[in-house]
Amino acid sequence: MSMRSLSLRAATAIAGAALAAAAVALDPQEFVAGWPIEAPANAEVFDVPLTADVYTALDSLAQLAVLDANGEPQSFFRRAEPPAAPTERSVVLEASPLFVGGPAGAPSVGVTTGPGGTSVTVTPGEPGSPAITAFVLDARAVETAPVALDLDWRALPQPFLLDVAVEQSADLTNWRSIGRASVAALSVGGADVRHVRVPVRASAGGYLRVTPSRAVAGWYLLRATLVSTAADAATPLRVQVAPLQEGAGADDGPPGALYFDAGGPLPVSAVTLSFGADDGWVRADVAAARSLHGPWIPVAYGELMYRLSFEGQEFSSEPIKVTRYEARYWRVVPTVPARGERLELALEFPQEMVRVAARGSAPYLLAAGTLVEDAGPDPTLASVWSALESPAPAVPLATLGARRELGGPAALVAAKPFPWRTTSLWAVLIVGVLVVGTMAVRLAREMRSPTP
Secondary structure, eight states, X not given: OOXXXXXXXHHHHHHHXXXXXXXXXXXXXXXXXXXXXXXXXXOSEEEEEOOHHHHTTOSSXXXXXXXXXXXXXXXXXXXXXXXXXXXXXXXXXEEEEEEEEEOOOOOEEEEEEXXXXXXXXXXXXXXXXXXXXXXXXXXXXXXXXXXXXXXXXXXXXXXXEEEEEEEEESSSSSOEEEEEEEEEEEXXXXXXXXXXXXXXOOOSSSEEEEEESSOOTTOOEEEEEEEEOSSOOOOOEEEEEOBOOTTOSOTTSOTTOXXXXXXXXXXXXXXXXXXXXXXXXXXXXXXXXXSTTOOOEEEEEEEXXXXXXXXXXXXXXXXXXXXXXXXXXXXXXXXXXXXXXXXXXXXXXXOOEEEEEOOSOSSEEEEEOOOOTTOSOOHHHHHHHHTSOSSOOOOOBOEEOOOEESSGGGGGSOOOOOOHHHHHXXXXXXXXXXXXXXXXXXXXXXXXXXXX
8 A cells, every 4th residue: 555545545544533522413504505525436535625605605615514414513623725936937028120111203215315316214213111011029038938928018099909919930041920909008197008919829939920910100019028837827716796786785884885795705816897798998996894884905006907998809808817815795995987778797716626535435425514513624634734745646536416405594693592481580589479468468368357
């Protein structure tokens, strides 16, 4: 048996022993909702993805549990995707213009007649001023293959949209196409915005030629940044949320604020406004909170978010990167009323998982949203797993079935115990009042009766 298998069995055994000491079967009806887990057969450890639907059924990870067929909770801990290593590399290259001679002027013809005959003299016209047809980059010293070019040109007083083609050659003679895209300089809400990136499929080294599709007065390429990367980052999950009805936020909130409910504490990493199919823009502050009544944590100030259609092309702002914050409610405070009618808040969050040590009987159920104390992650399993020798054993990935409503929202309503003490005090008080009243009535009757 390999060291990886031994380490894996040791981790699950320790975590299982720690859990078995206090494991108590839980009633699935004590949870809001559940998802059947389709795990590989006989898997001792497996990962379960956390989807947006799971987050909407809980307030925190402490309200999550993995139950086996007998309702016994299994050890688990949250495992976030490791942050992508900074693999992007940039190399700046100066651009050299490629000229082509202009059309020659009309030739001049001179005719001379004399005794000896007639002579005709033809003088060619002067060539026109040369025009720039493309720009060449010398990338022979670049050892990595670029995946994109970020173009930098002289500033122009007017906005423009320009299609450019990028070609590559090893000898400045034979060229092959490697990319094409639109670059633009736009003015949005008083701010200048540039779209400069051209994706390419190129090899390392050689020469690169950037050719504009048409002439734009004054457009001159100064330099280009060659961007290369070793691996693509994981694609985040994305949800879009419509704004809440007016008046849903706090009464003392900023005027004109837009409030959004993500449905659960999503671990958001990027946020932006979506304008649907409409053109729109807004400069705004963004904040997040766990409750509509705050406290609100600012995550961005004065960010410009837009979507524009210009000369048949569509441009939109990049999502705003934010520090990971598990928030359900989001607030956008625009400096002026937002342009665009179909506003939505787009939230991006990484795919996180829970790693489960399966010590019970299949099938397993992922249950979320509860007030029982035996739910939540197991720190013992997390600490044991982190101590495993690198590289860690490969862990299979399970899938989630369709959502099942279990106890529903009532599972998050704390049961009020019967007030025995208060009831007993009131009962004693009432009995005392009755006794005193009975004695008073009897005494009054005795006083009214004639003395014998």
